[in-house]
Amino acid sequence: MTGIIDYGVGNLFSLRSSLAAIGEECVVSGDAREIRSADRLILPGVGAFEDAAKKLRDTGLFDLVIEEARAGKPLMGICLGMQLLFEKSLEYGEHAGLGLIPGTVVPIAEYIAPDLKIPHIGWNALSFRHGSPIYSGVPEGSHVYFVHSYHASGCDGFITAVTEYGGTLTASVQRENVVGCQFHPEKSGPVGLAILRNFTKM
């Protein structure tokens, strides 16, 4: 049973449907008891970092997510949910994240050619770095769907895949039981479903 953490950020319809499509039971919840009883957790998120971090705190889930992850429960952050795993973000100021993975979330503008469009929207290819079980059976160069203007930096030891967009961007990270995908596996067709399936086996 996978728990999708509902803290009022983002559209959880696709995530729930994609887990159903791979035959994984899930519960969408902001309730501490339900979250504790899940075998693994997904932290979704779209929008601005500061607002999402605040909502996570306001709902009392910030510390719970840290606690569950530290206890060894598999946790996958997606998109902004991945960015929240890091120590801090420099999106409109400086804001603290969950601190589960060392690193800082920074604007991609500093990493890419100046004539490229921001956000980085669309399908881009994965180049693998450190091995991760979420990519079991996924071919190098597979395309996944990205929508973002910020990415994680200073986390080289934890990068499991990067993508090229006029510069190298962090596509995914992993630190033991905690994984983060900058792209949306729930929007990445069969490759995305394979990644989610792999996560449910972690």
Place this chain on the structure above:
Amino acid sequence: MITKRIIPCLDVRDGRVVKGVNFGGIRDVSSPVELAKYYSDSGADELVFYDITASAEGRGLFTDILTSVASQIFIPLTVGGGINTLEDFDRVLKCGADKVSVNSGAIRDPSLIGRAARRYGDQCVVISADVKRVNGVFTVFARGGRDNTGLEAIEWLRRCTGEGAGEVVLNSIDTDGVRRGFDIEMLRAVSDAVSVPVIASGGAGSVQDFVTLFKTLPRVDAGLAASILHFGDTTVADIKKALRDEGITVRLSYPKRAAPFLDKGETCGKNL
């Protein structure tokens, strides 16, 4: 490198996919869910659904279809048609849309874009414009191409993206449904003017038209296609193969599946 996107566009009226020629002479093509599944399985990078229903009853059918598509298809879904308020955004996002395309609703109330972008993020708000040359001026039309708004298209799209629209769908009424190629001149003017992704719409009649589009205008991010795909003249896979052969980056790996097509102009299946 990021791929060029091929996006089938499904106009839905009363629960059926239809496609007009110059916005007239609408023909019924196929069941939306079947068609959407087929496109997703054959490599479509995204799907656009336009609700061209007028009645409240049809609107209900549309959200049922959307919910059904979104629970079975795991690529980005954009929804447009009849989006006039934040409540309309909410209604389609709850049914599984990822992006919402605004057209006449933004013309009636330009503040809608900014309000939606603040609530749902820029990435969620797509400005779609139906544009036609009037005395040589690119002019925005509302209500499915019926009303001349008098707005100059470039200025209008600059304003919309300034307010927070994260993508532009440019539909040339001059080339829509004619199937003789995209409106390169109009697309060039728009993609030079805005910094967000531009999706070309209106006029795709052959695989070569997509090659020409991306070769001529490398800043255009995606091509929309309806009739050329719905009638089985070509497939997303064929378009992508042709693009790849010309050195244009596309997403190619996907399972193959037979098409649920009909003969031209006929109908199949039942209403969902």
